[in-house]
Amino acid sequence: MTFAVGDLVLLALLACFTSSRLFFSRKYPHSLPPGPKGWPLIGNAFDMPKTHSWRTFAQWGKKWGPIMSVKVLGTPFIIISNPDIADEMLGKTGSLYADRPTVQMALLTGWDRALSGARYNARFREYRKLIGKVIGTKGSMAKFYPVEDFQANMLLKRIFQNPEDPAAAIRKTAGAMVLHLTYGYKISEDRPDHFITKAEFAMEQFSDIHRTGAYLVEFFPILKYIPAWFPFTEFKRKAAECIGPCNEMADVPFAYVEEQLGKGEENNSFAADLLKDKGISSEKLTDLKWSAASFYAAGSDTTVSVVYSYLMAAILYPRVQRMAQAEVDSVVGKDRLPSFQDRDSLPYIEALVKELYRWLPIVPLAVPHRAMKDNVFQGYYIPKDSLVFVNVWHFLHDPAVYKDPSSFNPERFLGPDAEPDPIDRGLFGYGRRVCPGAHLADVSVWINIVKAVAGIEVSPAVDEKGQAKMPVPETTDGIIVRPIPFECLVKPRSEHLLHVLEEALKDGENVN
Template identity: 35%
Template sequence: MSPDALETCSLKLWLIVGCIGTLLLFRIVRSNTSVQKFPPGPRLSCFGWAQLPTSYQWRTYAKWREIYGDLIYVRLLGNPILILNSAKVANDLLDKRGANYSSRPVRPMVNDLMGWDWLFSSMPYGARWRSHRALFTKHYHPNRAPDFQPLQLKEAYTMLHNLAHDPDRFVYYIRRSAAAVVMMISYGHQIAPEGDIYVNLADDALAALGKAGIFGSYFVDYLPLLKYVPEWFPGASFKRQAKIWRKLTRDMVDVPFAMIKRKMSSGTVIPCVATIELEKNDGNPQTEELIKNVAAIGYAAGADTTVSAIWSFFLAMTIDPDLQRKAHEELDRVIGGNRLPTFEDKPALPFIECVVWECLRWNPVTPLGLAHYVGEDDEYNGYFIQKGTTVLPNVWCMLHNENRYPDPLKFRPERFLNKENNEKAGINALPWEAFGFGRRMCPGRWLALDQLWISVACVLAVFDISKATDEDGRPIEPDTEYTSSQLSRPKPFQCRIIPRSEQAMSLLKELGVDSA
C-alpha cells in the first residue's frame, strides 16, 4: 500500500472511531441528564454501562423481577432497553398498544451483516413488512390448516416407521418430519431420506441465527456504526464471522428458489407456495424477490421451532412415565388398538392437547421472545418509556410465574384440563405468549399446533418412551438442561423408545408407509 493510500485509510478509520465515540458520549450524557421517571433497573456506572447476562438471560431477568418488578429498565451504551417480566404488562403494551410497539429494533449483526433482512419477523414495522406478512398469511391462514393435515399425517406416520427401525436417531427423525412438511408446502420438494441438500442449507443458516439472534449479543447492535469497521481491524472478528454466516443465509434463500425455477422450466414441479405465486407474476423482479423471501420464511418459521417443542415432548415423557400412562389410557379408550390417530380424533383427546400446550409452556422455544421497538414516547403506570426503546418480552418468566402456573418447573399437562375453574382462579391460561405478541404474533401458529398435535398423538399411540439404561441395567437420568440460544432446545439426552405392542407395529405395516 502506498503512503498516500495508507494515510487515507488511517484517516477513514479515525473518522469512524471518532463518530462512534461522539455518538456514545452523546447517548451517555443524554441518558444521565434525563429528568423523566424511568422504570426501575440495575444501577449504571458513570459510563452508562450495565452488566447484562451473556447466557440464559431469561433466568437472570426473572430473578431481577424479585428486585425491580415486572418492568426492568436498562440503558446500555446509550441504548434504552425495557424488559417485560409479566404477561399483563406484555398484553397492555405489546397487544393493546400494538400500533406503538409493533416495530423491531435495528439489528445490524443479524439483518445487515448476516443477511437476514428478508425474514419478516425481524423487519421494522412498515410497508415492506406488511407485504411479506400479507403474502405469508395468504398461504398459512388458519382456514387453510385442513389443507395441510393430510401431508402432516403422512409425515407423522413416516416418523413412526423411522422410530421403529432406528429409535436412537429420534432427534434426526423429528427434524426430518418437520422439514418434510414445510419444504413440501414452500417448494413442493420431497426431501431425501438422508442428507438433503436444502435441509442442510437451512439447518446451517438457522444454527447461526440461533447463536446471534438474541438482541445485544454483539456490540454492533448497540453501536450500529461498528458495522463500517474494516474486517481486519482489531476486535472486528464479528464482521469476519458474519461474512461466513451471510453466505449460509443467502444460500438458504437462493438455492432452493433456483431449484424450483428449474423445475418450472422443465415442467416437473409440484404445486406449492412458490409456484402458485410465480405463475401469477408477470416478471416483476420485486414481486419475485418477495415470493422468494416468503418461500424461505415458511421453512425458517416452521422447521426449527416445531422441532424444539417435539424434542421437549420426548424429554418430558422420558422423565415422567405416569404422564405417559395417562395419555395411553386416553388413546386406548378413544381409538382402541385397531387404528392410528387422525385429526378427526382431536376433540375426543383433550389430555393429548394438554400435553401439546405444556410442551410450549414448560420450556418455550424462544424464551426471550423477539425484541419489539417503541415508535413514540409513551407512559405506563407513571413511568416514561422513551421512543427508540428496545422491548424484550421475557416469555420464559411469564410462563413460569408461580401465580399463573402453580409448580411451574414441573411438566403437568393436566393443569390445562379444567378450563372453567382455571378462568375463575386466574391460573393456567393457554400459553399463547409462546407465539409472540400483538401484530407480530406468529402467523403460522395454526400449522405448528397441528404438527405438534399429530406428532405427539401418533408417537404415544405406538411407543413407550422411558429412560435409557447403562450396561448394568441402571436407568440413565436424562439431562434436563436447555441450550442458551434464541431458539432454545433440550441438550442431547438418551431415551428408550420401544413399541407398545405387536398390534401397534402391525398397524404401521398395514398402512404401507415407507421409512425415510
C-alpha cells in the same frame, strides 16, 4: 501494558462513539421504569446476562417490578415481566411497538430479510399478507392435513429405522414437512437430504446471531465499518460465515419450485401458489422468496423443539406417557393411527401439548419490539427507539399462576380450575408481531405428538453399570431454543403397531 496501533485506533473510535451517544442523549420529561443504576457512558452494559437471559430478567423483575428498565450505551431496554402489561403495551397500543430493532448481525448476514426481524414497513406487511393468505386461519390449514399426517407417520418410521438417534428423525421430519408444504419438495430418505442439511445449518446460525448481547457490534454499530483484522471484530468473521447459508436457505428451494413450474410439472405448494402471477417484478420475487423462507422457519423449529421435549418428558414423567397412551388406545384403538379427526376427542393429548409449550418454551424471551415514537405508559416514559423485551419464560413459570412450574403436569390444563393456556400468554408473540405461522406450528406439533404417543415407547438410556441416564430439563441458549441433547431408548409399542404404520404409509404415498 502495550497497545498496537489498531488497538489505539479502535479504542479512540469507541470513545468517540460512546461520548457522542452521551452528549446527544435526551433528558426525559418523565421517569423511565425503575431498574438498577448503571455506570456513566456504558449504563448497564456489564450487567447484561451472557446466556439464558430470561432467567436473569425474571430475577430482576422480582426486585424492580413487572415493568423495569436498564440502559445499554444510551439505549433503554424495557423488560416486561407481567402478561397483562405485555397485552396492554404490545397489543392494545401495538402500533407504537410494532417495529423491530436493527440487529447489526442480521444486516451483516442477510437475515434482516426474514419476517421475524423485518422492520415495520411495507415489506413486512406484504410478508404477512402472503403468509396469512395461505395459513392465516385454522380453517386454511385443513388443506395441509394430508401432508402433515403423512409426515407424522414418517416420523415413526424414521425413528424406528435409527432408534439410537431419535432427535435426528425429529429434525428430518420437521424439515421434510415444511419443505413439502412450502416448496412441494419430498426429501431423500436413503441419504442425508441437502435441502434439510442447508436449512438446519442456516437456522442454527440465525438463532446464534440473535442472542441478546452476544456480539459487540450490537452495542457499538460503528464497529461494522472497521476492517476485519482490527481487534474486537471477530463478529465480522462470524457474519461472513453466515452469508452463504442464509442466501441458500431462501434461494435453493425456491429455485427448485421455479424449475418444476418451468417444466410444467405439478406443484401445489405455498411457493408455487405465489409464483402463479407471471408478471412478478424482481422486488416482488424477493418478497415471495423470503416469505416462503419465513414460512419454513415458522413450522420447523417449533415442531423440533416440542417433539424433542416430549421424549424428555416421557422419560422424566413415565406416568404422563402411560396416561397419554391410555387415552389414545381408548379413543382411537390399536388398529389405526390417530388423525386430525380425533383431536376434539383427546383432551389429555391437548393438555399434554399445552404443557410441552409451557414447560420449555421455544422462544423464552420474545423477539424484542422497538418503540416507534416517544410515549408515556402507566406513568413511565418510553423513549423512541427503546427496546421492549417480554419475558415469556417467566409468564409460563410464575408460581403464582402455575403450581409447581418446574414440574411437568398436563393435568394443570384440565378441569374447571385449569391454568392459563400458554398460547394466551405470548407463546407466539404479541400485537402486530404475532407469528403468522402460529396455526401451522400448532397443527404440526399436535399431529406429531399424538403419533409419537400412539407409536413409541420411550425409556431412559442406561450407562455401563445399568444405571438410568436421566436427562436434565434445560434448553440451549438463543432466540429459538431446544432441549439440551440427551440419550434415550425408543421402540415401537408393539409388532402390531409396525403393521398398522406400514398400511398408513402405503395409503399416504401419493400425497402432494
